[in-house]
Amino acid sequence: MKKHPKTLRTLLRITLLVVLCLLVLVKFDKREEKVTNIIYMVGDGMGVAHISAAQIAKDYKPLNMERADYVGLCKTNSANSRVTDSAAAGTALATGHKTNNGMIGMTPDSVAHPSIRERAELAGMPTGIVVTYPVTNATPATFVGHVPNRHWEDDIATYYISNEVDVIIGGGSKRFDQRGDGRNLLDTLSARGYVVAKELAEIEAVESGKVVVLPTEDSTPSYLHGRGDFLPNATAKALEILTNNAQKSDSGFFLMVEGSQIDGKAHGHDLEGMLAEIYDFDAAVNVAFDYADEHPGTLVVVTADHETGGLTIVNGNRKFDIHDLEVDFAWTTGGHTGGMVPIFAYGTGAENFSGVLDNTDLPKIMCRLLGLDYEE
Secondary structure: OOOOHHHHHHHHHHHHHHHHHHHHHHHHHHHHOOOOEEEEEEEOOOOHHHHHHHHHHOOOOOOHHHHOOEEEEEEOOOOOOOOOOHHHHHHHHHHOOOOOOOOEOEOOOOOEOOOHHHHHHHOOOOEEEEEEEEOOOHHHHHOOOOEOOOOOHHHHHHHHHHOOOOEEEEEOOHHHHOOOOOOOHHHHHHHOOOEEEOOHHHHOOOOOOOEEEOOOOOOOOOHHHOOOOHHHHHHHHHHHHHHHHHHHHOOOOEEEEEEOOHHHHHHOOOHHHHHHHHHHHHHHHHHHHHHHHHOOOEEEEEEOOOEEOOOEEEEOOOOOOOOOOOEEEEOOOOOEEOOOEEEEEEEOOHHHHOEEEEOOHHHHHHHHHHOOOOOO
């Protein structure tokens, strides 16, 4: 029997209404779900122009970061400068406090403040750090240590002994086993039950517990000079171990991942090298986003500590009235700039990271979402 057009229109409206209601319920459920795991990802020196350059170089094929549920912008100034360094920016991103350039994990008056990772550890959550620079470099240092000078890397290394970081992966072994004080901190970690390895392959069979992987004395090689898929693979391994540790402790986990060498390539105006580092970091972001898809309650926040190089993108022929698909990439400084940096948030609680935020806001929001106490 042929249905009347009015009946068809009514059925169509009802169907659309049901679909809209289901979409609203799904979004509501996602917002109401409790955040249990946080993956905090920092592209060192990665500004908005760097992201644009990475898009252009692949003819606008979407980056994994573009899967983000919510996007925002982050202010980056330090306590004593409009243009921050990694130490002050990392301190803000880690502790929620502004400090002077060069200082790690403390305010300008040298008062130490715990990082979001330390707060998670104190709450019984397993934690991890994965980087491609030394694990004692400025950004990772702000999640474990408290020193007035970022260059005191031997001192920063000792915080990996006084803290209980479940997963430590990056460069910088010389700060642990070639120290001026003669101590071998890797032996100390081994005695405390850590699996100490020189390569990721050595921990392939490790599914839980505590690990430290330091394949190089200083930074790991750049992506174009042989590092390969170290960062995304290390991210995936860290997530596996932290997941299993969290199940044993009936808790969530906290992981910080840094795309460390974007910054160095931008300092050197090495466009090819910078793009390779961004794509490598973006591959690690993909690992984190996929993990969030498979593990409800996981929040991924991707941002940067500052912009490096003052990158600009201009028309290749300098005239806007001439059709030209080519562009020029120009650098305006060998240092950092004071511009805002992007935020890409994905998963449970991502809606809290849209709009314009200060870098000190991010760890405060994370503490609230995890139910951790935060004291100014």
